[in-house]
Amino acid sequence: MENKLIRFDWAMKKILRHKANFDVLEGFLSELLRFDVRIESILESESNKGDLYDKYNRVDILVRSQKGELMLVEVQQDSEIDYFQRMLFGVSKLVTEYIKEGEAYGSIKKIFSINIVYFGLGQGEDYIYEFEGNFVGLHRKDLLLPTFSQKKAFGIEQVGDLFPKYYILKVNNFDDVARNSLDEWIFFLKNSEVKNEFRAKGLEKAKEKLRYENLSESDKQAYLRSLENQRLGISLEKSKEFEITYETLLEVARKMIGLGLDNATILESTQLSEEQIENLRQNL
Known part of the structure; x- marks a missing residue:
């Protein structure tokens, strides 16, 4: 235990919500989304209030970036047949939670739904899946594009830029061979370990801040209990x-x-x- 880092999901619940540790989550999001993310704040929503991990074997965290985008990062251990629908519900709820009454619809910001799952969700052998919708003509197969005014007003190039973007990381499908910097993060998510040669954004900070020995005695006990609960659930x-x-x-x-x-x-x-x-x- 002394040489291993604590699990990312538990760190999300206890450590990564603190401003001093935003750099770890920023690194992960930057590698996954392929643009630099700077976290403005960690938000509360109905979906992430309270200590849900021990009861439901899941944890999530809601991030607002400096550009105003909302990024919902969720880790799920147990298999759920309706998980796709839950992803849709979670994003829909965020849209309504974070627009004020009477506010223009144009104020709605881009939402990213990042789902880290440790079970066989759907059919597919890859370990990273990305979805972003666009409107395609039924007959002409042309792409519906925003007008010049819409591009200028909302800073978009495609209509799909306004709509939620989903990522699914099927961690258990990863073969433990890190071929690029994002794979280095997947390796960490699966094994709670950062190799010395890894250079992905945020991982050096994770290696520094997520050490088990850095936890307080009470947090150490809580972490060990969470691992035992997880093992019991698997059993x-x-x-x-x-x-x-x-x-x-x-x-x-x-x-x-x-x-x-x-x-x-x-x-x-x-x-x-x-x-x-x-x-x-x-x-x-």
Whole structure:
């Protein structure tokens, strides 16, 4: 533990919200978004109030950049079938939370939704996915562009520049080979480790500020509890998967018994023990 850095999600909850540590998060966002990000403030929203990590195994942080953009960074450990919809809901809620009543719609700033997930979200083998919508003509396939006045008023080149931009980082798909500076950040997100040769923006600061030994004694205990809760959650999920698999094998064995197949055939197909198969025969 002494040589390893604390996890990024836990750091988001406890450490990265402090102005003195903005440079760590700025480095990560700059590498991912491919332009330099300077954080003006960390905001509160309904989605990130309170200590949600231990209960829901998730944590998020909401950033306002110096340009006024809103950047919602969320880490999710547990699989959720409706996670895509939750991404959409989170961004929609930000639009309504951060526009004042009576304020012109033109004051709405760009929103970036950055989702770091440690489960198999959707189908895909890559570890970084980027989405940015634009309007394409149904018949002519032409791109709907802003007028000159709109470009000048809002500082955009495409209509899509006004709309939310989503990123999904499927951390577990990363093969631990850092091919560029963004990969160095993905390596850290997956392994809580920064190699000496890494040069990505913000990682040197992360290496300096996110050391376990730099935590107070109370924060050390809280961090260790969070790791234990996470391990417990993973164990429970695996237990559920095993129960489902085992019940499926039992059902297959019952059907094979019903077909009159012998124990040896059933054992080979299901890997159940002969005693388990005999018990099933007696209970049918």
